[in-house]
Amino acid sequence: MVKPNDHAEEAKTEAALQRYQERKRYTDWVAKMSPAMRAYHDHEWxxxxxxxxxxxxxxxxxxxxxxxxxxxxxxxxxxxxxxxxxxxxxxxxxxxxxxxxxxxxxxxxxxxxxxxxxxxxxxxxxxxxxxxxxxxxxxxxxxxxxxxxxxxxxxxxxxxxxxxxxxxxxxxxxxxxxxxxxxxxxxxxxxxxxxxxxxxxxxx
Structure with missing residues (x-):
């Protein structure tokens, strides 16, 4: 039998996974920048x-x-x-x-x-x-x-x-x-x- 708390934990796990995936996409995107682009992104944009x-x-x-x-x-x-x-x-x-x-x-x-x-x-x-x-x-x-x-x-x-x-x-x-x-x-x-x-x- 599935308990209500199980659904809540599933939702939390799914949300955490989505946040992790988004952080990874963002980190990968930044990592691909050239040094000049990274400097602009970090200090000017x-x-x-x-x-x-x-x-x-x-x-x-x-x-x-x-x-x-x-x-x-x-x-x-x-x-x-x-x-x-x-x-x-x-x-x-x-x-x-x-x-x-x-x-x-x-x-x-x-x-x-x-x-x-x-x-x-x-x-x-x-x-x-x-x-x-x-x-x-x-x-x-x-x-x-x-x-x-x-x-x-x-x-x-x-x-x-x-x-x-x-x-x-x-x-x-x-x-x-x-x-x-x-x-x-x-x-x-x-x-x-x-x-x-x-x-x-x-x-x-």
Whole structure:
């Protein structure tokens, strides 16, 4: 005869097994990262950013990552910084078609014309945001009332690719002259810049 306590113990065992499997998947995922990607994941991803130049860099890198993968972009990060004057906003905003043509000849960056042009377009949009709101930092963080939205997902499977917030911000960014800023790119950006905290919570 099966006792009620037996069912309870079975449920606990099953839950413990699921937690173990999720921890193992997460650990295996992290273990496969390159040193550069691991450093980014451990020390940058999800840490709140308030510096305009850094915010611009992260947005630009997210755009270059679209359709590819983040590890590829992180591996080319130094080259992107060299190509775009360390993402100094005014300097990038001053770049023109001739600069784009030169960038298309580089072997060490992602040579996508639309993404290169979007980076310059967005630098100009950031300058307008700074004039209108004081800073890109103030503009972005007002969407979350100055505090990160903490989601506490229990597994990577619980992390969405976009949200109502990213849809809203993407629309507003486009209205302010930004390019290549769809809801999925914006959601990834909000995660990376720390406006959304999607760090997986591992349970015992």
């Amino acid at each position: 999800g840490v709140p950013v308030h510096d305009d130049q850094k915010l611009f860099e992260l947005l630009s890198l997210e755009i270059f990552q679209a359709g590819l993968n983040w590890e590829l972009v992180i591996g080319k990060r130094a080259a992107f910084n060299d190509a775009f004057h360390n993402f100094a906003i005014k300097q990038v905003a001053a770049m023109d078609e001739e600069d784009v043509e030169q960038l298309l000849q580089r072997q060490d960056i992602i040579r996508n014309r639309k993404k290169l042009e979007a980076t310059i377009t967005n630098a100009r949009a950031v300058l307008k945001i700074q004039a209108k709101y004081g800073s890109l930092d103030h503009y972005l963080w007002h969407f979350v009332n100055g505090k990160p939205l903490v989601n506490r997902p229990k597994s990577r499977a619980e992390i969405p690719t976009k949200s109502a917030l990213s849809v809203k911000i993407a629309k507003d960014l486009k209205n302010n002259g930004f390019a290549f800023v769809g809801p999925v790119i914006v959601y990834n950006y909000l995660q990376g810049a720390g406006l959304i905290d999607d760090h997986v919570v591992m349970q015992d």
